[in-house]
Structures are given as C-alpha cells and as structure tokens.
Amino acid sequence: MTELSTPADRINIIIPLFNDWEAVSLLLDKIVATVEPAIRQRFHFLIVDDCSVTNYQQLPMNTGQSLSILRLWRNVGHQKAIALGLSYLADQPEAYTTIVMDSDGEDKPEDIARLLDASLNTPGQIIFAHRTKRQESRLFKTFYQIYKTVFKLLTGKAITFGNFSAIPPTLLRKLAHVSDIWNNYPGGVIRSRLPYRSIPLERGLRLAGQSKMNFVSLILHGLSAIAVLMEATAVRIFLFCIITASISSAAIAIVVLLRFTGQWTISGWASYIVFSLFIVILQAFLISLLLVFIVLTYRTQSHFIPAKQYKDFIERVEVVY
CATH class of the missing domain: 1.10.287 (Helix Hairpins)
Structure with missing residues (x-):
C-alpha cells in the first residue's frame, strides 16, 4: 500500500449525526487507536448535527487537528446532512481531500487509509467503499439484495456502495453543485457523471445504540436513490x-x-x-x-443546488477544539 506518512494537506472528515453522540465518541476513540498518527494528525473533523434532540456530554480531544460541529436549524435527514457538510467545506477558501463516513462505527476507521491510498493511486476520482460483507440480520440482507436488484433493473446502474467515500479536492466544489446529492449522495454521484470507482471493504459493527435503518427507512432510501435517476x-x-x-x-x-x-x-x-x-x-x-x-x-423545474443554498439550513458552527 502506498505510504501516507509524508507531509500533505489536511484531510476533512464529514460525519453526519442524529442523536448518536455515544457512538461518535467511541468512533473518535477508535480512530485514535487504529489510525496511524502520521495520517490522523492531518484530520479535521466536521460533525453535521442533524438537529439532534440530545447533545454530547464529552467528546474525545486531540483526535486530529480540529473538530467542529455544524449545527442545523432542522432535521433534514442523513443524505441532506451530507450534502450540507460538503457544501460548507466547498465554500471554504481552500478545498481538501474529504472523507464521508457514518457516525455509528460501521464505517471502520482503519479503512480510511485504504480509501486515501486508492485516491492517491487514482487521482481525480471519488472512491467509494464497496461492501463485501454486512453485519445486519438475514432479513435485512435479503431486502437489501432485492433493493440492489430492483435498482439495477430500473436504472441500468449497479449500486454496491453507500456513503463511506473519499472525495479529491478537485471534485469537492463540483460535487457541491450537483443538485441530486440533496436526495441521495451515492445516486447523485452516479448521475453527475463525475469519475468514481469503488474498492472492496468489509462493513463493521455499530459501536453503540440502535440502528435507525429499518425496513421502512430502507425502502425510503431506495426510492430516493431511484428518484435521482428518474x-x-x-x-x-x-x-x-x-x-x-x-x-x-x-x-x-x-x-x-x-x-x-x-x-x-x-x-x-x-x-x-x-x-x-x-x-x-x-x-x-x-x-x-x-x-x-x-x-x-x-x-x-428549478433544482436545489446545495452549494448555493446551504447557508439557509445552518444555525451555527461550534468549534470543539
């Protein structure tokens, strides 16, 4: 694997979150334990708080260079929270490599290095994590397989990846101007025709709390992905x-x-x-x-462009360290 210990620009990590403060705290601890310091010292975390009804008691300090919380005025859902986080970072003076990962720990921190390595080997492409093994129940896996089959039949595209991804700085601002990521981030990337590929990575286990992805939410998630490729x-x-x-x-x-x-x-x-x-x-x-x-x-009809309208959803940016 390509060495990542040489000095380089910062790496932004977007973590959308709704009430999963315990899980994200354990995730940050796991990042400290599993990610090499040479890589971790480049991390700048942005937690997109999707208008949680609870707040954190304490978050681990010095897990990277900085940690900020993007507080939203209202709950918009997982996919829209990602779009708002991407738009916020795209609006900064400089664009950097950006990692998108979930807060529950199912996106394994040790795989961040593999995404970055793949991004270095194929610059100019968005790198997604292709799930080779899932930890959910057999019933969930069955319906997820049905969803992928229906998606393939209806759109002609194969979708084998989720949100866990690495975005090169050259594509960050372009992606923030793709209206379709507002409904579904992976589907929006597919429809945008921006270059992307996936690498096989195993899905981890939730670190704390209960998963909010059930049968109904899976159907809604599938419909939003199909709607992007309407x-x-x-x-x-x-x-x-x-x-x-x-x-x-x-x-x-x-x-x-x-x-x-x-x-x-x-x-x-x-x-x-x-x-x-x-x-x-x-x-x-x-x-x-x-x-x-x-x-x-x-x-x-006119479409919602996250990069142009994201500020309407942001209450404040809270700097933790």
Missing part, C-alpha cells in the same frame, strides 16, 4: 409499457383469429381474455402518459 428509470418503464402493450395487442389478435376461425370452443373465455388484455394496454398507455408528464415537469 429519467433513466422513466425510459425503462416506458419501454416496458410499450413491450407489454405490443404483446397484449398480439395476443388479442391471436384470440380474435382463433375465435372467428372456429378453433376456440368456449366463446366466453375469448371475450374475457380480450377484455383483460385491453385493460393491460390501457394501463400501459396511461402509465406511459404519466411518465412523459413527470419527466417534462422534472426537466422544466
């Missing part, structure tokens, strides 16, 4: 509707032909099948029409 999804559904309508029309023609040539013995079935297929064609037409209006509306 145009590609709409095209694929539109093509599916055309194929379905074409097959149904051909089937109606065959039924009518068999009925009037005397080869269909039970006339009631012929009428029932023709009527059912006609309903399928009508539904395919209505879905296609709805998709056209949705895509046209999406293309004409």
Whole structure:
C-alpha cells in the first residue's frame, strides 16, 4: 500500500449525526487507536448535527487537528446532512481531500487509509467503499439484495456502495453543485457523471445504540436513490409499457383469429381474455402518459443546488477544539 506518512494537506472528515453522540465518541476513540498518527494528525473533523434532540456530554480531544460541529436549524435527514457538510467545506477558501463516513462505527476507521491510498493511486476520482460483507440480520440482507436488484433493473446502474467515500479536492466544489446529492449522495454521484470507482471493504459493527435503518427507512432510501435517476428509470418503464402493450395487442389478435376461425370452443373465455388484455394496454398507455408528464415537469423545474443554498439550513458552527 502506498505510504501516507509524508507531509500533505489536511484531510476533512464529514460525519453526519442524529442523536448518536455515544457512538461518535467511541468512533473518535477508535480512530485514535487504529489510525496511524502520521495520517490522523492531518484530520479535521466536521460533525453535521442533524438537529439532534440530545447533545454530547464529552467528546474525545486531540483526535486530529480540529473538530467542529455544524449545527442545523432542522432535521433534514442523513443524505441532506451530507450534502450540507460538503457544501460548507466547498465554500471554504481552500478545498481538501474529504472523507464521508457514518457516525455509528460501521464505517471502520482503519479503512480510511485504504480509501486515501486508492485516491492517491487514482487521482481525480471519488472512491467509494464497496461492501463485501454486512453485519445486519438475514432479513435485512435479503431486502437489501432485492433493493440492489430492483435498482439495477430500473436504472441500468449497479449500486454496491453507500456513503463511506473519499472525495479529491478537485471534485469537492463540483460535487457541491450537483443538485441530486440533496436526495441521495451515492445516486447523485452516479448521475453527475463525475469519475468514481469503488474498492472492496468489509462493513463493521455499530459501536453503540440502535440502528435507525429499518425496513421502512430502507425502502425510503431506495426510492430516493431511484428518484435521482428518474429519467433513466422513466425510459425503462416506458419501454416496458410499450413491450407489454405490443404483446397484449398480439395476443388479442391471436384470440380474435382463433375465435372467428372456429378453433376456440368456449366463446366466453375469448371475450374475457380480450377484455383483460385491453385493460393491460390501457394501463400501459396511461402509465406511459404519466411518465412523459413527470419527466417534462422534472426537466422544466428549478433544482436545489446545495452549494448555493446551504447557508439557509445552518444555525451555527461550534468549534470543539
């Protein structure tokens, strides 16, 4: 692995958080224990507090060069908190390599060096952590696999990574101007066409508290990722509707032909099948029409640009050390 102990610019670490103060405290302790001092002394932490209803009692000191808390006026959700953190850093005089990681410890601190190493070897690319092994329940893993399959079918893209990533300084400001990261950070990167790749890393265990990712939140997270690639999804559904309508029309023609040539013995079935297929064609037409209006509306509306509007969500910046 490439040595990272030589002097270099600072490394910003964004940690979105909602009430997970105990976990983030343990995470910072683990960073001290597992990350080499030569790398850790370059860290500048930015905790994006997503309007938590609790506050920290005490946070570990001297885990890096600095630690600040970006306090938000209201709860906006995990993905939007990441977008606001990225926009805040992009608005600073200088841009630096930025790590995005979760606060619960499932993004293992010892893997930060691997992300940085991959970023050094392939400069100019966003490096994501591709999860080779997950620690959740079997039911969660099953639904997560279903989500990835549906995502692939609807968008034509494979999504095997989450938020844990390294962003090179050359792409930080560009990424902050991508409106789609407001809904889903990984999906926004995919749609932005900014260069990215992933490396295989194993997911860790939550350090404290209970995970807020359940079945409902997984569905909402999946829908937000699919919505980011709405145009590609709409095209694929539109093509599916055309194929379905074409097959149904051909089937109606065959039924009518068999009925009037005397080869269909039970006339009631012929009428029932023709009527059912006609309903399928009508539904395919209505879905296609709805998709056209949705895509046209999406293309004409103005989009939220995090880099331009992030200040409206920030209450204050609290410097811990």
